[in-house]
Amino acid sequence: MKVSIDDRLALLKYKVDSKPHIILKDERVCDTCQGKFCVHVCPASCYKIENNKIVFHYEDCVECGSCLISCDKENIDWNYPRGTFGVNFRWG
Numbered sequence: 320m321k322v323s324i325d326d327r328l329a330l331l332k333y334k335v336d337s338k339p340h341i342i343l344k345d346e347r348v349c350d351t352c353q354g355k356f357c358v359h360v361c362p363a364s365c366y367k368i369e370n371n372k373i374v375f376h377y378e379d380c381v382e383c384g385s386c387l388i389s390c391d392k393e394n395i396d397w398n399y400p401r402g403t404f405g406v407n408f409r410w411g
C-alpha cells in the first residue's frame with residue numbers, strides 16, 4: 320500500500336519550543352526573491368506565500384535542512400531546536 324507524504328507527516332510527534340529555531344533574517348529580501356525556493360523544497364509546507372509574502376511556520380519543521388540549502392540569498396538563520404524540543408520521528 321502506498322502511503323502519502325501527508326500521512327507520513329501525520330505520524331510524527333513534535334515538542335514545539337516557544338522560541339523559533341529558524342528565522343528569516345530580512346523579510347524584505349524574501350519580498351524581492353524571485354525563486355522562493357524554500358516554498359518548493361520544504362516537505363512539511365512550513366513556507367507559504369500569502370498575499371505575495373512569505374509566511375513561515377516553524378512548528379511543523381522536520382529539521383531536514385532543505386530550506387537552508389535552497390535559499391540562494393542566504394536569508395535563513397537555521398539552527399536545530401533546543402534540546403528536547405523539535406520533531407520526534409517514529410522509526411520502523
Ligand code: SF4
Nearest residue numbers: 349352356357390392
Ligand atoms: S528562498 Fe530565501 S530569500 Fe527567497 S523567499 Fe525563501 S527564505 Fe526568502
Ligand code: SF4
Nearest residue numbers: 361380381383384386
Ligand atoms: S528544515 Fe526542512 S522541514 Fe524545516 S522548514 Fe526547512 S525545509 Fe521545511
